[in-house]
Amino acid sequence: MTVLRIAAPLAVALLLASPAAAEGDAARGKAKAEQCFGCHGETGNSTMPNIPSLAQQPAAYTFFQLFLFREKLRNVPTMTPFVEGRSDQDLEDFAAYFAGQKLEPDPEPRDDVRFQRGAELSQRLRCASCHGAGYVGQAQMARLAGQREDYTLMALEQYQKNERTGIDTNMTAVIYGLPAADLAALAHYMAQQK
Ligand code: HEC
Ligand code: HEC
The missing domain is CATH 1.10.760.10 (Cytochrome c-like domain)
Incomplete structure (x- = not known):
């Protein structure tokens, strides 16, 4: 059952992410995030089809998704190489950096x-x-x-x-x-x- 299969790793995720994990540091995140910019944009505003913008995402959301990528619970081969071997602190730092960027939406014309x-x-x-x-x-x-x-x-x-x-x-x-x-x-x- 999917729910049970997910439940155990998730409990671990929540433990790791809970008070023990230090706050993310945006400046450190930016310094480490250079290889993300080609796809997600330097300010987290994506201009590429099917690639999400990361600017102004709640840091907790970004952290959890990076964690899920790293643990292959959200299995996206494009993203895996960029999170493999990263510490929880690295993921917190990325999340802090992108949360602090300004989203500049560029929507299609309204229908x-x-x-x-x-x-x-x-x-x-x-x-x-x-x-x-x-x-x-x-x-x-x-x-x-x-x-x-x-x-x-x-x-x-x-x-x-x-x-x-x-x-x-x-x-x-x-x-x-x-x-x-x-x-x-x-x-x-x-x-x-x-
Ligand atoms: C080669 C292009 C590419 C690079 C480089 C890249 N990503 Fe991604 N990223 C993607 C794609 C594609 C997705 C969407 C995957 C999907 O859902 O199918 C994604 C999704 C994400 C998401 C999930 C966002 C959401 O709204 O759920 C986060 C967070 C993320 N990437 C962070 C990063 C970080 C941090 C780096 C650098 C360490 C990085 N990415 C490097 C292509 C890339
Ligand atoms: C009961 C709470 C709940 C409701 C109601 C809800 N969502 Fe969500 N949504 C979530 C959670 C939790 C996530 C993150 C899940 C994950 O880890 O993939 C999410 C993720 C998403 C994502 C992925 C975002 C990204 O950047 O990848 C989209 C899109 C989304 N929701 C759209 C919607 C829409 C549209 C509705 C209303 C029709 C909706 N949600 C209603 C809880 C909810």
Whole structure:
């Protein structure tokens, strides 16, 4: 069972990440992050399809995702070489650096029909109850506002197909059974948020 398989490593993750781990240091993070910039942008503003922006993500969210990449719980071959062998402190430092950068969204033109549909769905499914008012993220829950639309859509599709289990199974449950057009509407709506 997926839940049980994930539960044990996650308990370890939470222990490691809890009070014992030191605070991230943004300046140190920047110095170590040079090899990230080619894909994610120097200020964490991605200009590349399907590559997420990291600017203004809650540090806890970024830390947990880097941890999941390192432990291959979020198994993305593109990302693995950049986190392999990194200490928890390195991951905290990356997270602190990108959390302190300013997100400069560059959304596609707004499509009123998809925007409206996305607004209705996000109300009904209560996306803000976890992702925060204005969808700016909180704790280990991602900022969605202003994220690249293509990346957000890809992420939603991964959750729906159970290809991304995440720190818990909340996301797969929330969007269970939604048709592809609704996932696209949600991604469009979130990308338009400031
Ligand atoms: C060769 C391109 C590339 C490089 C270099 C790279 N990444 Fe990534 N990164 C990606 C891709 C692609 C994804 C999305 C993977 C997916 O979900 O399929 C990603 C995802 C992430 C995420 C998850 C963001 C989210 O919203 O869930 C974080 C955090 C991240 N990268 C941090 C880093 C850091 C820190 C470095 C440098 C140490 C780095 N990346 C280097 C391509 C890259
Ligand atoms: C019960 C809490 C909860 C609700 C409600 C919720 N989410 Fe999430 N969401 C999470 C958590 C926790 C994560 C991080 C999971 C992980 O580790 O992959 C997440 C991650 C995401 C991501 C990945 C972000 C990234 O940068 O990779 C997207 C996209 C997303 N949620 C969209 C939505 C949308 C759209 C809704 C409403 C339809 C929604 N979420 C409702 C908890 C929630």
